[in-house]
Amino acid sequence: MDTHSTHKALIAPLREAMYKFDEAEVRAALEAVIAPDAALHMLYPFGDLTCPQELYDICYAPLLKSMPDLERRDWIVMGGRTEQGNDWVGCGGHYFGTFVAPWLDIPPTGHLTHMRFHEFYRFENGKVVEIQTLWDVPEVMMQANAWPMAPSLGLEFCIPGPATLDGVVSGPWDEAKSLASCNHIVDMLKHLEKHPSQGGPEVMEMERFWHPRMNWYGPAGIGTARGIAGFRNWHQIPFLNGMPDRGQHADEIAFHFFGDGDYAAVTGWPNMIQTVTHDGWMGIAPSGERITLKSLDFWRLESGLIRENWVLVDLLDVYRQLGVDVFARLREFNKARVPGTIPFPVGEV
Numbered sequence: 001m002d003t004h005s006t007h008k009a010l011i012a013p014l015r016e017a018m019y020k021f022d023e024a025e026v027r028a029a030l031e032a033v034i035a036p037d038a039a040l041h042m043l044y045p046f047g048d049l050t051c052p053q054e055l056y057d058i059c060y061a062p063l064l065k066s067m068p069d070l071e072r073r074d075w076i077v078m079g080g081r082t083e084q085g086n087d088w089v090g091c092g093g094h095y096f097g098t099f100v101a102p103w104l105d106i107p108p109t110g111h112l113t114h115m116r117f118h119e120f121y122r123f124e125n126g127k128v129v130e131i132q133t134l135w136d137v138p139e140v141m142m143q144a145n146a147w148p149m150a151p152s153l154g155l156e157f158c159i160p161g162p163a164t165l166d167g168v169v170s171g172p173w174d175e176a177k178s179l180a181s182c183n184h185i186v187d188m189l190k191h192l193e194k195h196p197s198q199g200g201p202e203v204m205e206m207e208r209f210w211h212p213r214m215n216w217y218g219p220a221g222i223g224t225a226r227g228i229a230g231f232r233n234w235h236q237i238p239f240l241n242g243m244p245d246r247g248q249h250a251d252e253i254a255f256h257f258f259g260d261g262d263y264a265a266v267t268g269w270p271n272m273i274q275t276v277t278h279d280g281w282m283g284i285a286p287s288g289e290r291i292t293l294k295s296l297d298f299w300r301l302e303s304g305l306i307r308e309n310w311v312l313v314d315l316l317d318v319y320r321q322l323g324v325d326v327f328a329r330l331r332e333f334n335k336a337r338v339p340g341t342i343p344f345p346v347g348e349v
Helices: 003-020 023-033 052-066 137-143 175-192 227-242 315-321 326-333
Strands: 034-041 071-081 087-098 112-124 127-135 210-217 224-226 256-260 263-267 272-275 290-293 295-302 305-313
Touching: 003 023, 003 071, 003 087, 003 112, 023 034, 023 052, 034 052, 052 087, 071 263, 087 256, 087 263, 087 295, 112 137, 112 295, 112 305, 127 295, 137 315, 175 256, 175 263, 175 295, 175 305, 210 227, 224 227, 290 315, 315 326
Parallel strands: 034 127, 210 305
Antiparallel strands: 071 087, 071 256, 087 112, 112 127, 210 224, 256 263, 263 295, 272 290, 295 305
């Protein structure tokens, strides 16, 4: 078995345990695959953690308490080697569960709730030595009618997995095809960064890289866009209007691309630096603050063009850097709602 198929097989018991989400099994699976001194980078407000036990206690245990029938469903599992020689596995999917008790001060709904995840695992010697994780917490806030920030420009809905249903990529790893997928993405991003500093939208040559029926699945708070026009209207134009220095600080950050067949991914912690100026962004007044963004992305190519792009950004950390406490606003907006547990059984009870 090739290296990347082996790594995907090593992560499979954790995915299986989280599908059933028995506490003892999940704890055991985390400890089995994650090195005891691994670097565990979680989204805001969790931050960096120190060991598999802490990962479970701080992140998963409260989520399981709020959603007792919690389950994980992966629709992308891909692996590959970065230009720097590091081996990664990227997983994308949803956590589902009946939301019956408050979580992160988000009031429960009593209904099935979905939260998208992008989780990247770096392997050395058969163990995970680094994790970078983004969960779409704003998506949970929205389903609870508790989102305290500006509405999204794009569509908010339960993001689908790949249209081709082949996101859990089987082996063997095809090095040539995987490298071609990565090169297409890197070339596309270089062209995106030409605008606006080097000219109008035409300098991006988007039709050269993107399928005319492409879907851009952005994080909750930005939303999903269809086609090049949708991408520009609902994400790119507001993004560049608020942060026109996009792409001008590449020497201060690191990108790590890897591919697996028709799929490519990028990781970085952070992988963007820019300044909120001009018109501001996402309803936030321009502050002149320089911020970092953590984004974990997947792309799927079809007929040599990007047909689907899944993007998660740690938006709550962006707000934090700009001096906006989203959780404080959430509590203020929802203090008239009675906190507590929904009084009916869920799951197998």
